[in-house]
């Protein structure tokens with residue numbers, strides 16, 4: 110198959126949060142598209158099982174995404190194993206929500222580190238390398254939550270909006286450099302991210318609304334990456350057809 114019909118063949122993609130849900134589905138989708146992968150998350154066994162199931166090359170790196178050393182380690186892992194990096198998918202994330210009387214404040218601060226600080230650091234580390242090679246794509250996973258006002262989910266929403274604003278600024282800063290930056294904002298998707306809420310007895314949107322499946326989001330990420338180099342899907346909002354957004 111030609112580069113035109115299989116544009117991602119041989120590309121090296123680094124995917125954070127690949128041990129479950131959307132990140133795991135993106136790993137399957139990009140591997141099927143011919144990418145060589147570096148997959149990361151904390152749960153090493155899940156990553157090893159994922160790599161064993163993928164048809165193409167994939168290297169696991171078990172790491173805490175909030176660790177300041179992880180971004181550089183991911184870039185180095187890509188270079189050591191494949192000699193390059195072409196794509197970064199910043200997908201790792203968590204959800205802490207609840208009423209002000211009981212919301213877990215330490216959990217909120219942890220979420221700030223994971224859902225925003227780590228996205229910024231990883232984006233910059235890869236953007237510098239991509240700019241030097243005058244090519245590369247960064248996709249940051251935002252959320253429909255960035256566009257909604259949910260009481261009890263304000264911090265999650267604010268962090269996702271911050272990811273959107275930061276990504277737009279980075280995209281503009283990199284204009285003409287050959288480096289593309291985009292965001293995808295999925296609607297409610299049926300994943301383990303809601304397990305924490307379920308465990309605390311809070312209502313879970315994924316149980317109430319017809320939800321997206323992780324593969325739906327992964328297919329859209331692949332679509333974004335398969336555009337020709339001069340075209341950048343800068344922002345993609347994907348919701349379930351039954352979602353009232």
Ligand SMILES: NC(=O)c1ccc[n+]([C@@H]2O[C@H](COP(=O)([O-])OP(=O)(O)OC[C@H]3O[C@@H](n4cnc5c(N)ncnc54)[C@H](OP(=O)(O)O)[C@@H]3O)[C@@H](O)[C@H]2O)c1
Nearest residue numbers: 126128129130131150151152174201202252297298300302
């Ligand atoms: N599900 C939805 O409705 C929805 C909607 C919009 C956007 N999103 C976004 O989509 C992304 C993926 O979420 P998901 O729904 O697929 O949830 P998920 O199944 O819980 O996946 C979250 C992933 O992030 C990793 N992760 C979390 N904290 C981490 C940390 N401190 N260090 C390293 N890895 C960490 C987890 O791996 P380990 O636990 O193994 O570390 C896991 O692989 C998140 O950014 C989320 O905000 C989800």
